[in-house]
Amino acid sequence: MPCETFLSFLSYSQNKMYYSDFVENRIYSASLDTGGDVEVLLDDNVEVPEDLAVDWVANNLYWTDSFWARIEVMDLDTTERAELVRTGNHSIPRAIVVDPMTRYMYWTDWGEVAKIEKAGMDGLGRTVIIDTELIWPNGLALDYDTQILYWADANLDKIEYASVDGSGRTLLETGETGLLHPYALTIHGDLLYWTDWQNNSVFATHKINGVGVGGDIASIVSYLVVNPNGIEAVGPNKQPSAENPCEENNCTHLCLLSVTDPRGYSCACPLGYELDGTGLDCFMSPTSTPLPEFGSCVSAGYTVCCVTGYCAGYPANCFCDRDCHARGDCCFDTPDLCEDYDSYLIFANHFFINRCNLDGSSLVTLLIRQSGGAAGIEYDLAPGQEKLFYTDYVTNQILMAHLNGTESTPIMEDDLEVPEGLAYDWIGHNLYWTDSFWARIEVMDLNTTERGEVLRVGANTVPRGIAVDPINRVLYWTDWGQVAKIEKASMDGQNRVELINTDLVGPYGLTIDYAEQKIYWTDGVLDKIEYCNTDGSGRITLISSPGGLGFGVPYSLTLEGDYLYWSEWDQNSLFSIHKTEGGNVTQILSGLVVNPNGIQTVSAGRRIFGENPCASNDCTHLCLLSSVSSTGYSCTCPLGTRLDSDGISCVDDPTSIPEFGIHAHTHTN
Numbered sequence: 001m002p003c004e005t006f007l008s009f010l011s012y013s014q015n016k017m018y019y020s021d022f023v024e025n026r027i028y029s030a031s032l033d034t035g036g037d038v039e040v041l042l043d044d045n046v047e048v049p050e051d052l053a054v055d056w057v058a059n060n061l062y063w064t065d066s067f068w069a070r071i072e073v074m075d076l077d078t079t080e081r082a083e084l085v086r087t088g089n090h091s092i093p094r095a096i097v098v099d100p101m102t103r104y105m106y107w108t109d110w111g112e113v114a115k116i117e118k119a120g121m122d123g124l125g126r127t128v129i130i131d132t133e134l135i136w137p138n139g140l141a142l143d144y145d146t147q148i149l150y151w152a153d154a155n156l157d158k159i160e161y162a163s164v165d166g167s168g169r170t171l172l173e174t175g176e177t178g179l180l181h182p183y184a185l186t187i188h189g190d191l192l193y194w195t196d197w198q199n200n201s202v203f204a205t206h207k208i209n210g211v212g213v214g215g216d217i218a219s220i221v222s223y224l225v226v227n228p229n230g231i232e233a234v235g236p237n238k239q240p241s242a243e244n245p246c247e248e249n250n251c252t253h254l255c256l257l258s259v260t261d262p263r264g265y266s267c268a269c270p271l272g273y274e275l276d277g278t279g280l281d282c283f284m285s286p287t288s289t290p291l292p293e294f295g296s297c298v299s300a301g302y303t304v305c306c307v308t309g310y311c312a313g314y315p316a317n318c319f320c321d322r323d324c325h326a327r328g329d330c331c332f333d334t335p336d337l338c339e340d341y342d343s344y345l346i347f348a349n350h351f352f353i354n355r356c357n358l359d360g361s362s363l364v365t366l367l368i369r370q371s372g373g374a375a376g377i378e379y380d381l382a383p384g385q386e387k388l389f390y391t392d393y394v395t396n397q398i399l400m401a402h403l404n405g406t407e408s409t410p411i412m413e414d415d416l417e418v419p420e421g422l423a424y425d426w427i428g429h430n431l432y433w434t435d436s437f438w439a440r441i442e443v444m445d446l447n448t449t450e451r452g453e454v455l456r457v458g459a460n461t462v463p464r465g466i467a468v469d470p471i472n473r474v475l476y477w478t479d480w481g482q483v484a485k486i487e488k489a490s491m492d493g494q495n496r497v498e499l500i501n502t503d504l505v506g507p508y509g510l511t512i513d514y515a516e517q518k519i520y521w522t523d524g525v526l527d528k529i530e531y532c533n534t535d536g537s538g539r540i541t542l543i544s545s546p547g548g549l550g551f552g553v554p555y556s557l558t559l560e561g562d563y564l565y566w567s568e569w570d571q572n573s574l575f576s577i578h579k580t581e582g583g584n585v586t587q588i589l590s591g592l593v594v595n596p597n598g599i600q601t602v603s604a605g606r607r608i609f610g611e612n613p614c615a616s617n618d619c620t621h622l623c624l625l626s627s628v629s630s631t632g633y634s635c636t637c638p639l640g641t642r643l644d645s646d647g648i649s650c651v652d653d654p655t656s657i658p659e660f661g662i663h664a665h666t667h668t669n
Contacts, residue, residue: 018061019230020049022370027052027063027074032234042074042081047406048368050094051107051140051184051230055121056239057100058246058257058265062121064093064107066368067405071096071107071123073256073268080253082268084123087111090363095140095151095184101242103257103264104164106149108137110593112363116140116151118164120259122266129166135593139185139194143207144240150207152182152194155593159185159194161207172210178203188233193220195228197372202228229370252281343560343603347567347574348374348390349596353405358560358601360574360588366405371395376422376433376556377598379403380446381607389431390598391419398422398433398444403602412444412451415639420464421477421510422598425491427470427612428625428633432491434463434477441466441477441493443636445622452622452636454493457481465510465521465556471610473627474534476519478507486510486521488534492624492634499536509556509566509599513579514608520579522554522566529554529566531579542582560601567596574599620649 017032018041027042027049042049047067054061054076061074062084071085071093087093090112098105098121106118106129114134119126130137135155142149142164150161150172157175159182162168172192173179180198187193192207202221221228245264246255254268269275269282276283346355350372356363366388373394380387386403389411396416401408412419417437424431431444432454441455441463454475457463461481468475468491476488476499484504489496499519500507506525512534513520520531520542527545532538542564545552552570559565564579565588574589574596613632614623622636637643637650644651 014056014059017232018052018054020052020063022048022050022368025049027061041076041079051096053096053098053105055098055100055257057242057244058255060121060254060256062096062098062105064096066092066094067365069093069111071105073254075254078254081270082254082256083271084256084268085119085126087117090365092365092368094138097140097142097149099142099144100257101144101240102147102164103259106140106142106164108140108151110134110136110138112591112593114593116149116166120257122256122258122261122268124258124260124266129164130162130169138183141185141187141192143187148207150185150187150192152185154181154183154197157181159192159205172207173205177210183227184229184231186231186233188235188238193231193233195231197227200224200227202231227371250280343601343606345558345565345574345599346377346379346388346602347556347596347599348377349567349572349592350374350594352594353377353388353390353401355602356574356589358563358565358576358588363589366403367401367408372594375420375597377600378422378424378431379600379602380424380426380429381602382426389422389424391422391433393418393420398431411446411449421466423466423468423475425468425470425625426607427610428491428614428623430622430624432466432468432475434466436462436464439463439481441475443622443624448622450621450638452624452638454491454624454636455489455496464508467510467512467519469512469514469534470625471514471608472517472534473625473632476510476512476534478510478521480504480506480508480525486519486536490627492626492628492636494626494628494634497536499534500532500539509554511557511559511564513559514606520557520559520564522557524553524555524569527552527554529557529564529577542579543577543585555596556598558599558601560603560606565599565601567599569595572596618648 015032016029018029020027025046026040028038029041030038050064050066052063059076061076064071069087069091070083072083074081091109092111094108096107103121104118105121109115114137115128115131117128136153137151138154139152147164148161149164152159157179159173160171180196183195183197185194190207191204193204195202201219204218204220249255251267255265256268258266267280273282344355344357351369353366355366371392371394373392374390375393376391378389387400388403389400391398397410398412398419399408400411419433419435421434429446431446434441439457439461440453443454444451461479463477463479465478473491474488475491479485484507485501486499488499506523507521508524509522511520517534518531522529529542531540552568555567555569557566562579563576565576567574572592573587576586576588617623619635623633624636626634635648641650642653
């Protein structure tokens, strides 16, 4: 398999293993003995395939897709495919197990309302069995002999178990016994095994009394290079034989084991088809739900854009300004679902990139990051571009995706340590970022992917928030290092000036009011939001602790019109306030499962366009806007080179590369 593949979960049957890849959006099969004979089982209309479960009796493969919020199944003999359960808006199904003996399936959901559910293996008889004291139920395992269900919660640092009806809930392991970030589970004999992201290890303990192999939680495999995801125990007793009602059936497409059907099975149809009156045959029906395809305009259950063909995924969430770029021109069964929102918010909260309206309504998860490191966020609204950019401080990458969250891909991952803040120069088409480990500000030309160092912020500094003003060709950043401060410089790094260096401790977020030429910042230690003129004068505290609702730890902030919006860690919420009058704080979004990080207003009107001096330049590598140069720009060189005397070309210079590990800082939350 390719080295860049990221595996999520795996399962096995008939000497084959099956695994999902949430980066390539595929499901594969391979030889269980050798890992060879790799085949792509599915790569069509799969967005974030996570956990897998094999029905070894009827030979069907089940999986969860957290983007589409649904559970699907494939006949491994015929490759026919069907949708079983749509888990619902704001749900994020992850782990799944099946029990072909009792013909039930179970899954976890770590969305807005975390829970564990079960249904028949044909999707019927859906029931919630656990829905309290859960936040991130990641892993799931079933002891077939005892009919006990085990799950791991990575937020609460717990492993628990209960009977399959939800009764007899018991705590097995906690953070106090050494549990740190459990992910996936499996059972073999009397032992429960799990993967742990914090230690990059595999652990084991007794499945009932919690005594590990060596008397405590035992580390079975340790010091793995990256986070271990799915895990399965393979053994002769793991998949016991059972009667297969599907062995003789008259279904034209899929046969699924069933709890409710007296035959022990029921027939199922692919998306776009319905069962006829016989319950055996499938026919195409305009009222059924087809697989969403780009370029089609159908909306039986999915919202599909007339212009771009983009499928919104949830029938109650369409944003015409994003999806169609012609407001009001979307196709639905119920047109009132589409409202005209000129602007909206996008924000990162570790595992998600989300969007919502300015009042917090219509929350949509655009994409999911398994790493949990999504931090800074930016966007490009240029016609034909329409991209979002975000940093991941766990995988140490900068990534790009469509504004609808699809096709996420790394655009920078070399020599990054803790990339956090992002700022997009929409005139010069350059992307700036802060790296708090290297204590520097860097830039990438998005047209050529050339990369250069703008500033080395200095020893004992921790640059975080960053914003650019391409009209005036100035960049601003926050530094919450040994001496906290807010600084500015020309966008080529020249003319560096300290603006604010008193009464600061944790200046995290930063944004610019372009029209009024003011900068706003958060202090997550002093619990303040303040603003001043772009020369540092006229400093005013907008809101501070004890300010009631909204504090906390204010983190990132953005502006739209007369209102300021910010992310807040103490209550895992988003808030707004008038940008100068202050007054009442409005909690626009609450109950997020993890801390919200970077936030931006997506608005065509917020960005003012002007002349681009870099449109005609002689730079051999990077052209950066400059408030100092008479030409309005200056040339810049990649690390390892320096600008030659001609001011245009670059020559080798090994001294321009900083030594690794000058200082190290971790992302604090």
